[in-house]
Amino acid sequence: MTLDDIARALREADATGAPILPVRDELATAEDAYAVQEINTAARLAAGGRLVGRKIGLTNPAVQRQLGVDQPDYGMLFADMDVPHDGEIPFVAGAQMKAEAELAFILGRPLTAPDCTMAEVIRAVEYVVPSLEIVGSRIANWDIRFVDTVADNASSAFFTLGPSARRLDGADLLDCRMQMRCGDQVVSEGSGRACLGSPLNALLWLARVMARAGRPLGEGDVVLSGALGPMVAATPGARFVAEIEGFGETAVTFGEAE
Numbered sequence: 001m002t003l004d005d006i007a008r009a010l011r012e013a014d015a016t017g018a019p020i021l022p023v024r025d026e027l028a029t030a031e032d033a034y035a036v037q038e039i040n041t042a043a044r045l046a047a048g049g050r051l052v053g054r055k056i057g058l059t060n061p062a063v064q065r066q067l068g069v070d071q072p073d074y075g076m077l078f079a080d081m082d083v084p085h086d087g088e089i090p091f092v093a094g095a096q097m098k099a100e101a102e103l104a105f106i107l108g109r110p111l112t113a114p115d116c117t118m119a120e121v122i123r124a125v126e127y128v129v130p131s132l133e134i135v136g137s138r139i140a141n142w143d144i145r146f147v148d149t150v151a152d153n154a155s156s157a158f159f160t161l162g163p164s165a166r167r168l169d170g171a172d173l174l175d176c177r178m179q180m181r182c183g184d185q186v187v188s189e190g191s192g193r194a195c196l197g198s199p200l201n202a203l204l205w206l207a208r209v210m211a212r213a214g215r216p217l218g219e220g221d222v223v224l225s226g227a228l229g230p231m232v233a234a235t236p237g238a239r240f241v242a243e244i245e246g247f248g249e250t251a252v253t254f255g256e257a258e
Contacts, residue, residue: 003035003036003039004039006026006036007039007040007043009023010023010036010040010152017092017094019094019137019139019141021140022139022144022145022148023036023139023148024147027147029147030146030147030150032147032151033147033148037075037150037153037154041153044078049078049079049080050078051077051078051079052077052221053077053222053224054074054076054077054206054222055074055076055077055133055154055224056072056074056206056224056225057135057149057154057155057226059195059196059202059225059226060194068146069146072196072202072205073146073149073150073154074154074206074209075150075154076156077156077159077222077224081156081158081159082161083159083160083252085160085161085162085250085251086250086251086252087252088253088254088255089134089158089254090254091235091254093257096136096137096142096233097134097157097254098135098231098232098233099133099134099135099180099182099231099234099240099252100133100180100227100230101132101178101180101188101190101229101242101244102195102224102226102227102228103129103131103176103195103199103228103244103247104223104224105125105223105225106126106127106165106221106222107218107219107222107223108126108127108220109124109219110124110216111124111207111210111216113211114208115208116207116208116211117204118200118204121204125168127165127167128165128166128167128168128173128247129163129164129165129250130161130162130242130243130244130247131160131162132240132251132252134157134234135157136155136156136157136158137155139152159224160252161222161250162242162247162248162249163248164248164249166247171247172192172246173198173199173200174198175193176192176246176247177189177190177191177245178190178191178192178228178242178243179242180229180243181240181241181243182232182238182239182240183238188229190228190229190230191228192228194227194228194229195225195227195228203223206223228244234254236255236256237254238253238254239251239252240252
């Protein structure tokens with residue numbers, strides 16, 4: 001299979017809700033996997049999609065070790081992936097969706113330098129909000145390795161941003177406690193330190209990588225900085241609420257099974 005063939009297969013899996021077999025045997029390098037992601041990014045833009053940000057994945061060292069890598073990955077966020085706070089997402093079994101809680105950054109300045117500094121990153125952050133990222137895999141049974149998830153736009157699906165926007169002034173990004181509930185049950189817990197030691201470390205990594213990749217972060221972009229705790233599989237009718245100490249909460253509900 002060519003890279004175009006792999007990209008087309010992933011697009012078809014997304015459109016039909018029918019996952020495909022892993023693509024890792026067809027991809028020689030991580031660069032090939034990102035090339036597939038870029039092919040599908042360009043196709044989505046050409047079809048009228050609007051790029052509004054990025055997501056960072058694999059920010060937990062334990063997950064990196066599981067997939068045999070030593071760095072995070074990234075994916076693209078489009079406007080039609082944005083779900084309003086406490087909105088509803090149709091439940092599609094083949095989409096294999098899971099929820100994870102994280103902090104999201106809203107940028108007030110572009111970050112275009114491949115060697116941008118932490119000071120520039122801090123100046124660029126206009127707001128921080130709680131977020132629920134809904135991941136999904138076009139690869140059957142989540143049988144993924146690093147190149148599978150990269151090619152699959154970092155296993156992205158939807159995201160929601162909480163209504164309480166905070167400035168960095170006085171915010172505790174390290175020891176803020178996260179608790180995600182499904183109904184009355186606590187299903188995931190963590191803190192800011194779970195995200196590369198600090199969510200700002202993740203943002204700095206992304207800013208440099210995106211500048212080198214030719215898609216630098218811009219003013220108004222949303223950056224999902226990475227999970228603060230374990231992801232949890234979605235079920236029909238489930239309502240997830242993520243509360244992050246000092247930043248408020250956000251929620252999303254899944255519809256009943258089709």
